[in-house]
Amino acid sequence: MRIDQIIIMRFIVSTSTLLKHLQTVNGASSSSTVLPILENFLFEIKDGSLTISATDLQTSMTTSLPVESKEGGKVAVPARILLDTLKTLPDQPISFNIDDASFSIEISAGDGKYKLSGENGDDFPKIPTVENASSVNLPASVLTEAITKTIFAVSSDELRPAMTGVFCQLSDQFITFVATDAHKLVRYRRMDSKADKTASFILPKKALTLLKAALPSTDINVSVDYNATSAFFKFENINLVCRLIDERYPDYEAVIPANNPNKLIIDRALFLNTLRRVVIFANKTTHQVRLKINGSELNISSEDLDFANEAHERLSCQYEGEDLEIGFNARFLIEMLSNLSGEEVTLELSTPNRAGLLIPQTNDENEDVLMLVMPVMLNNYN
8 A cells, every 4th residue: 555545634734833832832732641632732733724633632822824735534643742742842844644544654854753642633632612602702912911910829728729810800890800818808900900790700820820931012902701611712823722610719909908007118129139139037937027027117027946047138128007016927928029019119008917918009990900918926025
């Protein structure tokens, strides 16, 4: 039998273009021992277009690109070996020949030939499609900003599944994104994005990480469709679908203290860099720093009694309220300050055992950012 009688798929594509598309969807694939086919990309050729899919059954991602091809068909291609090969090849045309009977794949690039074993594309899990969905359109820049400002505060505690994702609330006035791990909380609100109807759902962290990496820097519109079980994001040639976290999100508004008479205004970068230095000398388990505010002076200190390490720095600030001493996990403050924008931030406090609020001193008129951090109990050194 001649080889061209058993080849159903033959296509040519540029190595760099293919690699870029594979890297976009690769995060959705899974190294599953239960379903080994999840370690593959699904390649589908139709009408000169190659659609690439990857899934871990919870999150699925597809992308498409034009290729030179006369045939159609599908095959599951091992993800790791293909990615590793493409990363080492220069930018050049690469051709794929796939055997209809055995699903063996022959790749030709320049003077090289590579063979690997594929699997039947029909055995690849079906990528979910949107049904009975409501939809909202969001600019890519809004989504990127919302994910960046919240995802660091998501919990990794699988015993509290609701908090392992970002809570999204849609209304006809604004859209709110919330993340918390019980030690810190972020509420990010966009006044320039609205929905026709009220809805709320919890988006898993993995899907949001993939989405953020794939979103373009150009400000295009992203179509977001959602139903009771899933959310679908569609932009350019990329589709991402994820299963929503089916849990009740905690009442985060009840945690945000309303009355905070003590207000500290300070240069964000100065505060951030001071904390980065002082935490080096803190206990490696608690990362505890002490903030002592007297008038317009902020003293930041830390100590590690086990190693006799300690650090003290004094900063100037604007302060309204009573003198106060409060302890925080410096890592949480550093994460928050790193994800806030603007030159100055306001730290609103009430008592040493109640949460503090970090708010940008100058907010963009279209966004409202509030970050909450729980204090830690201070030991009584001076």
